[in-house]
Amino acid sequence: MCSGEPCAMDSAWLICLFLASRSASRFCIERFLCDFLKAWTVHNGWVSDYRIQENCFRSPNRYERICRGMFVPGTFDRARGRALTREVPPNYADAVSNYFTTRAPDYEAAKGAQEAYFAALRAHGSEVVVLPPLEGFPDCSFTEDTAVILDDCAVIPNLGHPSREGEQDSIAEFLADDFEIHRMPAGATLDGGDVVFYDDRFLVGVSTRTNRKGADFLSEHARKVGMDVQLFDVPESTLHLTTVCSSPRTGTMVAAEGHLTEKELAFAEEVIWLPKEESYAANTIAYGDRIIMADGYKKSRQLMMDAGFSITNIDMTEFREVDASLTCLSVFIG
Numbered sequence: 001m002c003s004g005e006p007c008a009m010d011s012a013w014l015i016c017l018f019l020a021s022r023s024a025s026r027f028c029i030e031r032f033l034c035d036f037l038k039a040w041t042v043h044n045g046w047v048s049d050y051r052i053q054e055n056c057f058r059s060p061n062r063y064e065r066i067c068r069g070m071f072v073p074g075t076f077d078r079a080r081g082r083a084l085t086r087e088v089p090p091n092y093a094d095a096v097s098n099y100f101t102t103r104a105p106d107y108e109a110a111k112g113a114q115e116a117y118f119a120a121l122r123a124h125g126s127e128v129v130v131l132p133p134l135e136g137f138p139d140c141s142f143t144e145d146t147a148v149i150l151d152d153c154a155v156i157p158n159l160g161h162p163s164r165e166g167e168q169d170s171i172a173e174f175l176a177d178d179f180e181i182h183r184m185p186a187g188a189t190l191d192g193g194d195v196v197f198y199d200d201r202f203l204v205g206v207s208t209r210t211n212r213k214g215a216d217f218l219s220e221h222a223r224k225v226g227m228d229v230q231l232f233d234v235p236e237s238t239l240h241l242t243t244v245c246s247s248p249r250t251g252t253m254v255a256a257e258g259h260l261t262e263k264e265l266a267f268a269e270e271v272i273w274l275p276k277e278e279s280y281a282a283n284t285i286a287y288g289d290r291i292i293m294a295d296g297y298k299k300s301r302q303l304m305m306d307a308g309f310s311i312t313n314i315d316m317t318e319f320r321e322v323d324a325s326l327t328c329l330s331v332f333i334g
Contacts, residue, residue: 080125080285086143088107089138092107097322097323109318118130120312121285138163154181178333189210191210194210194215194241196245202228205242206233219231243280245282246282252272252307255272255273281294282300283326292311292312295315
C-alpha cells in the first residue's frame with residue numbers, strides 16, 4: 001500500500017485502525033501523528049520535493065504492530081504465550097564459552113536452574129514446550145538462536161558457530177506444522193540472540209555470529225510483514241546484541257552502558273541505562289511491567305524497580321558460565 005506517496009485510502013484505513021486500538025501507547029500516538037503530518041504535508045503540496053521513503057505512511061500492519069502489540073501472535077506478542085525450549089544436554093560442560101566463563105559449568109546445577117526458569121515462565125502465563133536434548137550438541141538448550149518468528153513464518157538461520165550448525169534442523173521440523181519455513185541461504189549466518197523486537201522494528205546485531213548477509217536476509221523477510229529493521233555493529237567483546245539490551249515494554253529499551261550509544265537508541269521513548277559492570281542484567285524477559293531478570297545485580301534491579309517494573313529474579317550462574325543469558329533459553333512462538 002505504501003509506494004512513497006500517501007493516499008486517501010491509506011489515511012482513512014489507518015485512522016480507523018488507530019481509533020479502534022485498545023492498547024495505544026504514547027509512543028504509538030506520537031509515531032502515528034508524525035507519519036500523518038508528513039503524509040498530509042506532501043498530499044497538500046506544501047513541500048513539493050519531500051520524499052517519504054522508510055518514514056512514509058506504512059501499510060496497515062505497521063500500525064497494527066504498534067497499536068495491538070500486546071495481542072499479535074509470535075515475535076510481536078509481549079504476552080509471550082508459548083515458549084519453545086530444550087532440556088540441558090548431558091554434555092553441557094562442553095558448550096561454547098568465550099566471554100563470561102570462570103569455571104566449568106555444573107550439569108546438575110544447570111538442570112535445576114533450567115527448571116526454575118521454566119517455573120518462572122509458567123508463573124507469568126507462558127506455556128512451556130520442552131524438547132529433549134540433542135545428542136552431540138552441548139549448546140542445544142539455547143533455542144533462541146535457532147529461529148526467528150515473523151507472523152506465520154519462521155526464519156531458520158545458519159548458526160554462527162560451526163559446532164552449533166545442525167541444531168536448527170529439529171527446530172525447523174517442529175515448527176513446520178504451524179509456520180512457513182524460510183531457510184537462510186549458504187554463506188549467510190545469524191543467531192537469534194542478535195535480534196531484539198522493539199514495537200515497530202527489529203534491532204539486528206552484526207556480530208561474530210551474525211554476518212551482514214544473514215542480517216540482510218532477515219531484514220528482507222521482516223519488511224515483508226511491515227516491520228522496520230535497524231542494524232547494529234556488535235563489538236567483538238560482546239557475544240550478541242541481546243547480551244547488552246532488551247525491550248521489556250512498549251516504548252522502552254533497557255541497555256547496558258558502554259555498548260550502545262544514545263544516538264543508536266534515539267528511536268526509543270525511554271531508555272533505562274544499567275551500569276556497565278552489570279551488563280548481564282540488561283537481558284530481560286518481559287511481560288509488560290513484569291519482568292524476569294538474572295539474580296545478583298542489585299543496582300540494575302533497583303533501577304528497574306524505579307522505572308515501575310515488578311521483578312522475578314532467577315539464578316543464571318550456570319548459564320552465564322557458557323555465555324548464555326535469559327532469553328537464550330527459549331524462542332517464543334505464539
